[in-house]
Amino acid sequence: MGKTMAEKIFERKVGKPVRPGDIVVAPVDWAMGQDGTTPLAIQSFEEMHGKSVFRPERIVFVIDHNAPSPLESVSRLHDLMRSFAKRFGIRVFEVGEGVCHELMMSRGLVVPGDLVVGADSHTCTYGAIGAFSTGIGSTELAVVMMTGKLWFKVPETICIRLLGELPKGVYAKDVILHLAALLGADGATYQAIEFHGPVVESLSVEERATITNMVVEVGAKAGLVPPDAKTLSWVRERTDRPFEVVLPDPDAAYAKVLEIDCSSLEPQVAFPHRVDTARGIREAEGIPIQEAFIGTCTNGRIPDLEVAAQILRGRKVHPEVRLIVAPASREVFLFALEKGWVEDIVKAGGVFVPPGCGPCVGTHQGIPGDGWNVISTANRNFRGRMGNREASIYLASPATVAASAIEGKITDPRTYLG
Amino acid sequence: MIRGKAVVLGDNVDTDGIIPARYLTSTDPKELAKHCMEGLDPHFLERITPGATILVAGKNFGCGSSREHAPLAIKGCGIVAVIAASFARIFFRNAINIGLPILESEEAAFRIREGDMVSIDLATGEIHNETTGEVFKAQPFPPLLQEIIAAGGLMNLVEKRVRTNS
Numbered sequence: 355m356g357k358t359m360a361e362k363i364f365e366r367k368v369g370k371p372v373r374p375g376d377i378v379v380a381p382v383d384w385a386m387g388q389d390g391t392t393p394l395a396i397q398s399f400e401e402m403h404g405k406s407v408f409r410p411e412r413i414v415f416v417i418d419h420n421a422p423s424p425l426e427s428v429s430r431l432h433d434l435m436r437s438f439a440k441r442f443g444i445r446v447f448e449v450g451e452g453v454c455h456e457l458m459m460s461r462g463l464v465v466p467g468d469l470v471v472g473a474d475s476h477t478c479t480y481g482a483i484g485a486f487s488t489g490i491g492s493t494e495l496a497v498v499m500m501t502g503k504l505w506f507k508v509p510e511t512i513c514i515r516l517l518g519e520l521p522k523g524v525y526a527k528d529v530i531l532h533l534a535a536l537l538g539a540d541g542a543t544y545q546a547i548e549f550h551g552p553v554v555e556s557l558s559v560e561e562r563a564t565i566t567n568m569v570v571e572v573g574a575k576a577g578l579v580p581p582d583a584k585t586l587s588w589v590r591e592r593t594d595r596p597f598e599v600v601l602p603d604p605d606a607a608y609a610k611v612l613e614i615d616c617s618s619l620e621p622q623v624a625f626p627h628r629v630d631t632a633r634g635i636r637e638a639e640g641i642p643i644q645e646a647f648i649g650t651c652t653n654g655r656i657p658d659l660e661v662a663a664q665i666l667r668g669r670k671v672h673p674e675v676r677l678i679v680a681p682a683s684r685e686v687f688l689f690a691l692e693k694g695w696v697e698d699i700v701k702a703g704g705v706f707v708p709p710g711c712g713p714c715v716g717t718h719q720g721i722p723g724d725g726w727n728v729i730s731t732a733n734r735n736f737r738g739r740m741g742n743r744e745a746s747i748y749l750a751s752p753a754t755v756a757a758s759a760i761e762g763k764i765t766d767p768r769t770y771l772g
Numbered sequence: 773m774i775r776g777k778a779v780v781l782g783d784n785v786d787t788d789g790i791i792p793a794r795y796l797t798s799t800d801p802k803e804l805a806k807h808c809m810e811g812l813d814p815h816f817l818e819r820i821t822p823g824a825t826i827l828v829a830g831k832n833f834g835c836g837s838s839r840e841h842a843p844l845a846i847k848g849c850g851i852v853a854v855i856a857a858s859f860a861r862i863f864f865r866n867a868i869n870i871g872l873p874i875l876e877s878e879e880a881a882f883r884i885r886e887g888d889m890v891s892i893d894l895a896t897g898e899i900h901n902e903t904t905g906e907v908f909k910a911q912p913f914p915p916l917l918q919e920i921i922a923a924g925g926l927m928n929l930v931e932k933r934v935r936t937n938s
Contacts, residue, residue, distance in 0.1 A: 377916050394799045394840055402931050419793075427797040475838040475862055491840040491866035497930050505916055539784050540832035544861055573832065575861055628784065715793045736788040736836060738811035743792075 356603025358511035359578045360546040363486040363600050367469050374510040374609075383485075384412050384464060385498045386472035388454045390419040390715070393431040394492035395473060396438045399499060408502030410443040414463065416454035417447065418710040424718040452683025452709040455479040455651040459563065460683060462592030466581045467600045471498055475570045476651050476733065482563035483589055484581035484599060486546075489570060509546040509575050510609040511602075516553035518617030523768035525661075526561040527653055527731065527751035529553065530568045531622040531632035533614070539630045543573030545609060548602060553616045554579055559588040560655040567652045568733045571629040621754050621767055623729075626746035627737040638748065638764045644726040646671075646759035648704075648752050649680030649712045653731035656686055658752040663695030665756040665770045671703035672762030678720040679704050680712030704759075716741030729758045774852050774873060775891040776826040778884045779819050783830035785812060787837040787863070791845045799841070801848030808845040822850025826892070828884045829856040834863025843867040853892055855899060855910070857881035868917055871925035875899060875910035883908070894921070 357365070364372045367380040387395055392415055407413055415435050423429040432449075439446045447457050455476055458464050466484035470477065473495040480487035490504065498504050516529060534541075547569050554562060562579045569577030579585070581599045589597070623638035625631040648654070648662050659681060671677045679699055681687035687709050690696050696706065707713070713720030714732045721741035722728050728740060728747045735747035750758070753767035760770070789812035791804055798804060809816035819825075827846065833856035834842060843866045846854065853873040867874045873894055880899045884890060888903040897910040913921065923929035 377914050390793065390796050391838060391840065394844075397799050398927055402927050402934070425797060431797065473838055475836065477838075489838040489862050491838055491862060491869060493840060493869045493926050494865065497926055500930065500934075507914075539835055540858060540860070543832065543858060573835065573860055716788070717794050717796075734786075734788070734836060736786040736811075738792050739788045741792070741794060743811055 355607045356605035358546065358606045358608065359484065359548055359580065359600055359602045360486055360509055360511050360576060362602070363467060363469060364506065364508050366467070366600065372508045374508050376508045377505060378508060379503050379505050380469060381503050382471050382498055383468040384414065384458065384470040385495060386414045386416065386454055386458055386470070386474070386477065387495050388419050388474050389417045389421070389432060389435060391473035391492045391495065392435050395495035395499070396434055398493045398496035402496060402500065404496065404500045407442045407444065407499045413444045413499055414458065415439050415444055415446045416457060417449050418453050419715050420717050421449040421708060421710045450684060450708045450710065452686070453651045453654065453711055455567065456655065456682035459483060460592065460685060462589070465589055465593060465595055465597035466585060467597050471504060476567050478570050478574065478576050479563050479567040479651060481566040481576050481578040482559055483585050484578060486576050486578065488575050507544065509544055511546045511548050512542055513548050513550060513608040513611045515551040515611065515613045516549060516616055517551050517613055518553065518615045519556065520553055520616050521619065523621055523753060523771050524619050525751040525753065526557055526564040528619055528622040529616060530565045531624050531749060532619060534568065534571050534624070534630045535632040537572040537630070539572060539628060541572045542569065545574055546576040546578060547574050549577065549579045555582065558657060559585060560657050563655070564652055571733060621751060623754065623764060624735055624749040626735055626748065629733070629735060629749065635754065635766045639766060641727060641748070641764045643675060643729045643758055643763060645720065645722050645728040646675055646677045646755050647713055647720060647728060647730040647732065648755050649682065650714045650732040651682065652733040653752050654680055654682030654686065656689055658731065659686065659690045659695050662752045662756040663690070663698040665753060665767065666702035666704065666760065667698040669702055669760050671759045675759050675762050676720065677704040677759040678707055678713060680707045681709045684709050713740055729755050729764060731755050773891055773893055776824045776852050777821065778828045778886060778888045778890050779825050780884065780886045781827060781829040784832045784835055785829050786835050787839050787842045790834065790842040791839065796839060796841055801844045804841050804845035805848030808849045817849060820849055820851065823852065825851050826890050827851050827854040828881055829854065830881055831857040833859050835860035838862045840866045840870065843870050843872045847872045855880050855884070868920055869926035877908045877910040880908035880910070
């Protein structure tokens with residue numbers, strides 16, 4: 355019987371055959387921490403009397419969750435990260451550079467076949483380029499920084515084939531919201547997901563990242579897209595680091611295989627307060643909104659700002675709606691500026707906040723008021739997620755969010771797409 | 773042996789419910805404990821007796837963020853163990869790594885009621901509902917995880933190993 359991508363990556367890392375369920379201690383290629391989780395990792399590192407880090411050039415700290423700092427206590431934690439990084443020669447992506455996951459991919463750090471851990475649950479994103487990447491906790495990050503290794507349970511893999519083609523106005527986000535509803539919030543717990551089929555092949559690397567980013571919302575440990583020519587040219591534009599592509603065997607043994615025909619998919623909206631509640635846009639149309647948010651590690655990239663600008667160009671955000679936009683990185687921001695998309699969005703009434711996590715995590719830059727409905731391109735809508743448990747969050751694609759911002763109510767974006 | 777009164781929660785308790793992100797400005801378990809479950813139930817702490825409460829939850833407990841502050845807050849407010857039908861992956865790892873006892877048993881999660889007196893034998897994974905007399909058996913942990921638990925968390929284990937190697 356053949357092996358899945360996840361099994362083959364672990365085999366290469368540990369140098370012996372593995373099977374799903376095996377517990378292995380494997381060396382990692384990258385360890386990443388952000389400003390929400392790294393201070394605790396540094397504290398654990400000190401408590402373990404850590405004296406050195408395994409490979410400082412393979413550790414990355416990113417200040418993105420609370421950036422720029424909204425509080426003096428947060429500034430102290432940022433400084434703690436900076437001084438620790440300086441002591442060991444660790445790279446820090448500073449305030450305004452962007453969201454950790456976008457930087458790990460777009461700055462050419464992670465390559466196909468890598469094993470990556472990050473103290474952030476959405477570390478699973480890098481499966482978009484065929485790396486095995488997964489979220490860990492702070493103590494684990496401390497241990498990885500010290501030893502370069504961590505224990506893993508080799509996961510079973512679910513194979514999802516995305517068939518047909520995406521209709522106009524339906525995007526990668528709609529696919530993954532639909533999948534989350536199908537699988538349920540714990541539908542893939544402890545498992546990996548491989549994405550195959552013509553729809554995933556037709557998507558850009560950025561759009562694939564929207565899908566792999568959200569696999570943790572069904573409990574998955576990793577989401578992997580087999581690298582193709584598109585992946586290779588995307589990675590090669592960013593790094594010279596050598597790598598070996600890992601593809602699944604044609605006869606790989608999957609825990610289950612799901613086939614989904616995307617040709618009849620509608621724009622999807624996930625309802626408060628759970629991610630696995632998506633329904634077709636017709637069931638959500640007309641719900642009034644007070645805040646709209648475009649950005650995050652799910653949907654803050656070039657194709658996302660492009661479609662938002664296209665819809666908002668020459669139009670106005672509804673007077674009772676606050677539209678907040680956070681580009682996923684400085685590069686995305688600069689590209690959007692050059693293309694005139696920032697102007698389109700700002701003239702329509704949108705507010706740009708610095709590249710980073712923006713209001714997604716609920717600490718600053720757009721905390722909703724009591725009773726507000728927010729429509730967001732983020733990956734989570736748990737009660738209180740954006741900082742107020744009296745608000746309700748709906749999740750959708752950037753097109754749906756942009757159209758809804760104009761109308762002041764949840765709106766089918768297809769009416770704005772000519 | 774661990775013993776405590778059951779406080780029962782539902783399915784899919786997420787990390788924003790356990791500890792909202794605005795409190796991640798602290799890494800002190802005592803400080804985090806003040807806000808434990810605040811996102812889920814602002815009156816949660818009134819239900820807790822420090823040192824004598826066992827949380828019993830449904831499936832997918834701890835889903836969401838990788839924040840280790842979540843199990844730290846739970847441990848910090850004196851909850852002695854968490855029993856759930858299932859745990860989200862990162863929470864599961866974090867709890868083991870910081871030495872918060874967790875047990876996976878669908879049956880126990882389904883049968884135990886608020887206020888039941890529950891005792892747990894971590895060595896055997898046996899959960900005893902003293903109020904009803906029922907006994908449940910939790911999923912046993914693989915050997916490496918048992919080693920981490922026995923050491924009182926991942927940090928202790930690593931420190932021990934580093935010391936023995938040097």
